[in-house]
Amino acid sequence: MRATRDISDRHDLDVLLRRFYGAAFADPLIGPFFTEIAGxxxxxxxxxxxxxxxxxxxxxxxxxxxxxxxxxxxHAARPLTAAHFGRWVQLWHASVDGLHRGPRAERAKEQGERIALALLRRLTGPAAATEGTGGGFVPLAALELRSVA
Known part of the structure; x- marks a missing residue:
């Protein structure tokens, strides 16, 4: 499916979220947080x-x-690191980009990055977003994922 239009309604969000969580649940790095730890x-x-x-x-x-x-x-059950949040954002970007183009799609990606960084900072401290925390938080605007499983 080629991304041709912006996110326009709740239905678009539902489709996007199913695509994202399908990839996130299957991901070897962050999937266990959804499937094993949180259930x-x-x-x-x-x-x-x-x-x-x-x-x-x-x-x-x-x-x-x-x-x-x-x-x-x-985080209390198993520490979340910058690498976990970075992967979440990678999958979020890929999911949005695979389905949508436009101002709301860009806002969704930006909001996802802000949320990930804010959660990381709140859970692990402000320095964790930029210092040695298991891989560091990757500024994902610089990355391009071509597909999501």
Whole structure:
């Protein structure tokens, strides 16, 4: 499928999130956080995360949950590193780029990078985003992934 249009509605978000989580669950680096540690039920998780992204991109959904708490619980079970967040952003960029082009798609990628960096800093301290934390956080705007499994 060739990316030809921007993210325009909740349906687009649902398709995008299914593509992203399919890749994330299968990824050897970050997949275990979803499948083994959190035991994420994708069907239960998708409506909540779609609310988050709908609010971020369209300002049309309510999202009043604490997005930090689940990540803190994961970090307590197995430390999340810059490499984990970097991989998340790589997969997010590839998923968005594989389906969409336009201002909202760019905003989704930028927002994903900001969220990943903020979570990393909050979980591990400000220096962890740039210093030796298991690979370092890669500025993913400089990377191009051609496909996602």
């Amino acid at each position: 994420t039920d994708l069907e239960a998780h998708l409506p909540r995360i779609a609310d988050f992204w709908e609010r971020a991109l369209f300002r049309t959904a309510d999202y009043g949950r604490d997005a930090f708490a689940p990540h803190a619980a994961l």
